[in-house]
Amino acid sequence: MATDSSPVATVRSLRKSYPGGIVALDGVDLDLSARSITALTGPNGSGKTTLLRILAGRLAPSSGTVKVLGADPAGDSVSLRRRVSFISQELALDPEMTGAQTLRLFAVLYGVPHRKIAARIDELAQSLELKRHLPMRVQAYSGGLRRRLHLALGLLDDPELLLLDEPTAGLDPAGRAFLWAFLKQLAERSASIAMITHDLDEVARHCHRVAVIGNGKLLACASPQTVVRDHARRMLRVTLATDAPLSDPTLAHLAELPSVKNLRVRGPELSMEIFDEHPAKERILSMLSSGNIDVRSFQVQEPDLASAYFRLTGETAEQQSRRLPGSARGRHTRDGEAAS
Amino acid sequence: MTAAALRIVSSVYERTWMKALRRPVLLSFSLAQPMIWMLFFGFLFQRYRVERPGGEIRYLDFLLPGICAMTILFGASQSGIELIRDMQTHFLGRLLNTPADRRLLLIGKLTADVSRLLAQATLVFLLGLVVGARVSSSLPGLALAVVALGLFGFAFSALSCAIALLTRAPESMAVFVHLVNMPLLFTSTAFVPSRQMPDFLSSVSQFNPLTLAVGALRGTLLFQEIPSVKLSLLPLALLALVLFGVASAALTRAAQD
Numbered sequence: 001m002a003t004d005s006s007p008v009a010t011v012r013s014l015r016k017s018y019p020g021g022i023v024a025l026d027g028v029d030l031d032l033s034a035r036s037i038t039a040l041t042g043p044n045g046s047g048k049t050t051l052l053r054i055l056a057g058r059l060a061p062s063s064g065t066v067k068v069l070g071a072d073p074a075g076d077s078v079s080l081r082r083r084v085s086f087i088s089q090e091l092a093l094d095p096e097m098t099g100a101q102t103l104r105l106f107a108v109l110y111g112v113p114h115r116k117i118a119a120r121i122d123e124l125a126q127s128l129e130l131k132r133h134l135p136m137r138v139q140a141y142s143g144g145l146r147r148r149l150h151l152a153l154g155l156l157d158d159p160e161l162l163l164l165d166e167p168t169a170g171l172d173p174a175g176r177a178f179l180w181a182f183l184k185q186l187a188e189r190s191a192s193i194a195m196i197t198h199d200l201d202e203v204a205r206h207c208h209r210v211a212v213i214g215n216g217k218l219l220a221c222a223s224p225q226t227v228v229r230d231h232a233r234r235m236l237r238v239t240l241a242t243d244a245p246l247s248d249p250t251l252a253h254l255a256e257l258p259s260v261k262n263l264r265v266r267g268p269e270l271s272m273e274i275f276d277e278h279p280a281k282e283r284i285l286s287m288l289s290s291g292n293i294d295v296r297s298f299q300v301q302e303p304d305l306a307s308a309y310f311r312l313t314g315e316t317a318e319q320q321s322r323r324l325p326g327s328a329r330g331r332h333t334r335d336g337e338a339a340s
Numbered sequence: 341m342t343a344a345a346l347r348i349v350s351s352v353y354e355r356t357w358m359k360a361l362r363r364p365v366l367l368s369f370s371l372a373q374p375m376i377w378m379l380f381f382g383f384l385f386q387r388y389r390v391e392r393p394g395g396e397i398r399y400l401d402f403l404l405p406g407i408c409a410m411t412i413l414f415g416a417s418q419s420g421i422e423l424i425r426d427m428q429t430h431f432l433g434r435l436l437n438t439p440a441d442r443r444l445l446l447i448g449k450l451t452a453d454v455s456r457l458l459a460q461a462t463l464v465f466l467l468g469l470v471v472g473a474r475v476s477s478s479l480p481g482l483a484l485a486v487v488a489l490g491l492f493g494f495a496f497s498a499l500s501c502a503i504a505l506l507t508r509a510p511e512s513m514a515v516f517v518h519l520v521n522m523p524l525l526f527t528s529t530a531f532v533p534s535r536q537m538p539d540f541l542s543s544v545s546q547f548n549p550l551t552l553a554v555g556a557l558r559g560t561l562l563f564q565e566i567p568s569v570k571l572s573l574l575p576l577a578l579l580a581l582v583l584f585g586v587a588s589a590a591l592t593r594a595a596q597d
Contacts, residue, residue: 096362
């Protein structure tokens with residue numbers, strides 16, 4: 001999909017710390033391209049929502065510069081509130097109002113011209129498949145309908161930048177597919193979208209860019225294909241026929257094979273990154289069989305966004321986790337001894 | 341005010357009324373309370389004569405304007421509750437992050453609250469007539485007294501909203517009743533004329549905004565006086581303006597959280 005090259009938002013050296021010394025964001029640089037979907041992903045507590053809230057002007061940065069559509073979002077300007085729509089993860093709806101009442105109220109508040117309100121509500125209700133539910137009170141809506149109405153409110157005035165915090169949370173597969181298709185249409189038409197999501201398969205399929213955030217730092221930001229190319233590795237998963245743990249010398253030997261990296265042990269399952277599929281697989285299997293260790297199954301997993309994600313965020317987490325002692329230090333970990 | 345601004349005010353006004361009507365229990369409680377006070381106080385003190393130069397006034401006649409103003413005061417203190425509910429559902433944050441001028445949102449809510457309070461006070465007034473209160477008034481006098489009550493209601497609804505926005509706790513509304521309403525009520529001329537109060541209380545009552553609202557209504561209902569713009573309406577308008585400013589600032593602060 002083609003996107004405009006000029007950024008709609010630029011973030012430079014962004015740092016946000018909270019009282020108590022908690023650093024939510026630490027030196028983040030990021031550009032959001034026009035007419036594109038950028039996914040923000042990372043472990044819980046990594047700083048994604050803080051970043052989105054700063055872009056939306058809901059939170060002031062501790063230092064660094066942020067420009068959204070050429071303006072400082074911390075200025076809380078009416079013009080930015082009109083051009084940027086922040087749609088929080090919490091469903092901010094009044095259960096006692098009907099869908100129609102809610103949309104009408106927000107259309108007025110967003111300054112949609114009076115004569116266009118009915119048509120705009122009709123258009124949105126049509127495209128979000130809300131129409132027949134509009135006369136009902138929101139308290140009677142299903143979770144998926146509520147999320148669609150929640151989204152519709154943010155679209156009433158055709159925002160240029162849409163900031164979404166986990167818009168697919170709580171949706172069933174059909175609801176997710178519907179929402180992704182809708183967001184793609186929006187981006188193709190005119191809107192720029194930045195969204196927090198953990199749905200990596202969908203990110204790979206639909207997003208133009210993905211920003212992986214971990215421990216307040218931007219770990220990668222590029223197209224999903226580039227992130228996979230640069231950060232994902234082919235994984236080999238081996239399930240042993242026995243529950244007895246492998247001895248430390250065997251593990252160290254495995255970890256020191258030249259085509260193996262980041263060996264992890266989880267009960268009878270071993271997982272490792274491999275660089276050359278066939279020689280590595282053969283070497284590992286022959287090493288295990290020479291030690292009389294039976295293998296129940298093995299599986300090669302091709303590089304994908306999920307493996308890039310785990311590798312990127314795992315590296316950050318590993319810095320904080322306890323490493324195994326001995327010669328294999330840093331090359332292999334047992335279950336529970338390394339965070340992913 | 342532009343047509344767009346008027347539409348914002350009227351949309352919020354409409355929603356506030358809709359929410360109030362969907363809570364008949366709260367609505368009837370804030371109406372029942374002053375009615376009970378009027379019946380109890382009115383009959384308990386029916387032999388109590390209010391002195392005035394050249395005669396006396398029946399206590400029920402004297403009490404009725406006080407109870408009407410009390411209805412406004414107690415009803416106004418409930419205004420913030422709806423904002424707390426909106427904060428709990430995150431709906432308020434959503435409203436505040438639209439491009440609409442936040443002061444217009446507040447005006448819409450407060451004018452709806454004031455119209456509800458005046459409607460409740462009217463019902464209390466009619467009940468007072470049913471139980472035997474005797475009053476008479478001129479139309480201009482009554483209109484200005486209603487304006488005084490409206491300004492008073494606007495001011496204390498704004499204060500209630502400011503407290504709700506700053507504390508974010510429903511319990512704060514109960515504290516409001518005890519720390520603001522009760523002292524205000526018993527240091528005013530709502531139940532007792534100032535000349536029959538202890539001296540210090542009589543002095544305090546002169547600066548009590550409830551006294552100004554009660555005085556405007558009582559003056560016109562009992563003595564056919566026209567409420568003074570300078571001594572009644574202007575101070576109440578200033579108070580309403582100041583408390584509206586406080587509530588607006590609290591609303592802007594809430595938008596940042």
